Amino acid sequence: MSADIRIVAVRTALVSLPLERTLKTSIHEISSVCCLLVTLETNTGLVGEGYSFCFDARRLAAISQFTQTLSPIVVGQDPHNVRRFWADFMRGCNFYGQGGISVLAYNAIDIACWDLIGKLAERPLYQLFGAFRDRVPVYASAGLWLSSSQSELCAEAQGFIQQGFKAMKMRLGSPDWRQDVARVEAVRATIGPDITLMADANQGLNGTKALRLGKALEPFGLEWFEEPVPTWDDDAGAMLVRKLDMAVASGETEYTSQGIRRMARHEAATVFMPDLQRMGGYTEMMNAVRYLGACDLAVSPHIFTEHSLHIVAAAGNATWCEHMPWYAPLFKQKMAIEADGMVSVPDRPGVGFTFDWDNIEQFRISSADLQHQDAQ
Template sequence: MGDRITSVRLGHYAVPLAHAVSDAKVATGRQRPLTQIDVLTCEIGTDDGLTGLGFSYTTRAGCRAQFAHAKEIADNLLGEDPSDIGRLYERLLWAGASVGRSGAATQAIASADTALWDVKARRAGLPLAKLMGAHRDAVRVYNTSGGYLQAPIEEVKERAARSLAGGIGGIKIKVGQPDMKEDLRRLAAVREHIGEDTPLMVDANQQWDRPSALRFGRAVEELGLVWIEEPLDAYDAEGHAQLAAALDTPIATGEMLAGVPDLVRLIDLRAVGFLQPDVPRVGGVTPYLKVAALADHAHLQVAPHFVMEIHVHLAAAYPRDSWVEHIEWLSPLFEERLEIDGGRMRVPDRPGLGLTLSERRHEWLLDDARFGTAE
């Protein structure tokens, strides 16, 4: 008989940001400034003494729903072989089938699925990237957290320079304000400050209609951007396809899509140059790998969204050299830090994800639940 799952422990944490941040959704009145990240953690223990860690997250709302769903289905893992990840994924899906296969339901499963992959890699004594079959030991990295709209342009420029001096390879800034001229002014200032050879991206956070996005794209062609991110509503696959066909600058999107079929539609329509799946949002490592295989078949670049702590492994295992997004907001939740040098983020050499929860986590704990021997 193989190893068996003996315990499942869930936690809901609210990790505060050092400073509130605002993107175009705030500038257009659709959301309030972001002040914290809510995180759902899942720790899975086994007979063999292994413990795997996975997590999901939300911004502003939804983590209580994830936590509640995870509590309802977690005991389906007890007594099962943790190596049977595909079968257990299906088991958890069917346990909550009445609420569907996307959104909060699968994002709750994502924490357990990622923990199971962590167990498997720890058992092998390998980093997750190596277990999957790494193509490289380090991946390209760009910074987003310094480019939000609440910051004056001089601060954005200063933080961009600091990021580059610290080994970051590219800079992304937020656009999508009601006044497009202000976006263009800020963008030109950053391009001049960091130089024409530094990779530069922009992110409009879904705030344009199709004509506005086209006008912006044509206005910035000469700046040599790596991509224009989320120019349209996340679910407007046809609009993104039209935009991608009309512009030389690649389109990037996909981070908000919470189900495999929606991401596959972007691939099928050739709507992106850079696909941006998010492991917690799409439902875990298992569905992410399905999307990544299809993206590679379509010869697309992949730039997974946020959670660099997970995505550094998946980007390293993708055949095409990927970008990983550097946002340090979750760093206080973990003891370890990722190494960055020469424009690249190194894959940790520790087994699994290479993460352990920090002692400080208790400051931010809102709720927890234990099943099996963890009770």
């Protein structure tokens, strides 16, 4: 079948997944996640699936339009030719920029190609990438927001432990840095010394403020201090790496392996967090992960948990997979946290998670929805 397979159509759908409550970080206020679902149809009837996301439905529609302009790269082609597709995409989008909306628009196409490749091989993707493990350590990332009170933080932390998590991440960025210290102290006291705790400032600080806060947080045994400064500020990141007695994590808003390589060369982080959609899909994501592995640098992918399981399972330098359940309504299959805080990588072919169209229908965004937003 694989010798004759051809992609015959690129289909897109727009959905908005509401969150239970509005969430706040130092730079975000999030009430829903808007997803672009891409399906590659083939002449055999087999389909590949992928998705991108953002936080604004109208901007999602613009990304979707760009995705449709990229469909000629793959239509009529064998999905195995992913590296050639990537080269064609990068060359064709040189004028528009090889980052930003261009990469977000292409990402889901690349993921869907790899989903097809796995299904054709009847193997899960992590085995095709080269398996290192089949169970992945995950940390809880769906709580401990800046919008939670200190008492809410402690209750949420206890809830994560009850769910089986052995690691969790909280957000920082309070108006007074001493409030952040008090919040970390409260969570650490709640979970004890044996649960791994990460803290994320979401790029909301400058170098001076990040150093002051980081020094104050050192006694609490954090796994890492994430995104203390903007990702483009390599000098500040490198300064924090030198002066803090804890790991500095960053990289989720860098585009392609070139952005990750620049950060690594400037020693702007010690844990790198490439984001699947900003890498442009699995093809370039694995380039970034393998480059970091060759440099003996740690990797912990940014969200996309269902898809990132394969990345962490295929990388010896991967430490954690971020567990974010925002996208669970998209899929028929669900992840399960095991007693030791691990998730088993599915042995189903391809990504191993398929769109649940019956459930998705209620979240679809129509043209009328977008027009209503424009009128407001």
